[in-house]
Ligand SMILES: Nc1ccn([C@@H]2O[C@H](COP(=O)(O)OP(=O)(O)OP(=O)(O)O)[C@@H](O)[C@H]2O)c(=O)n1
């Protein structure tokens with residue numbers, strides 16, 4: 001799980017993964033969702049200087065958890081996490097954003113099952129609800145949103161293949177925003193499964209308000 005980001009767009013006084021939602025940090029909520037989704041061991045990339053805080057937050061997680069320093073970008077943090085993971089090359093590995101702290105465990109399971117079932121790289125997606133335009137200097141053109149999907153995490157693949165793909169993009173100095181694109185660059189096929197609105201990436205202050213409302217509605221149901 002990648003949790004090394006600062007969260008500049010959220011603007012909290014602590015790194016984003018340590019921000020609390022109803023008294024529980026985003027990092028802990030995300031780890032709990034992974035465990036509930038069947039994940040058996042977790043590497044967490046964290047920002048330098050916050051080792052004690054993350055150890056406290058992740059105390060008592062019922063599967064092995066290893067915190068390692070993240071990198072300067074999400075992509076670099078993922079590569080560092082993969083390097084620290086001790087598992088066979090054919091192990092199913094999921095890369096998850098701590099910022100998607102409310103991912104439903106069912107989404108975690110369905111990504112893992114798709115990889116276990118033979119898919120090379122798997123991502124959860126949701127339809128795009130806004131009208132979308134591609135902007136080019138002072139002109140813009142509408143894009144058919146029916147064919148667009150917003151990409152979430154966790155993103156899954158076999159450990160050996162994912163490590164090799166990340167090594168390839170690093171070697172070729174390619175920078176992308178998610179692991180599916182890393183895999184695609186390395187020639188792997190990307191399969192889609194259904195994501196969930198609750199797995200929103202908590203990025204700006206209003207996302208935190210929405211996440212609070214999601215938690216509230218979960219308690220009521
Ligand atoms: N150097 C980085 C940057 C991001 N991340 C992680 O990647 C996920 C997605 O990143 P994002 O939500 O964009 O987080 P930040 O980079 O922290 O946000 P911002 O751009 O607002 O600073 C987050 O869980 C974040 O902690 C990471 O591990 N290492």
Ligand SMILES: C[C@](O)(CO)[C@H](O)COP(=O)(O)O
Nearest residue numbers: 074097151152153177178201
């Ligand atoms: C991986 C991701 O969450 C999929 O939507 C997203 O690409 C992360 O992007 P960011 O640039 O780190 O916000």
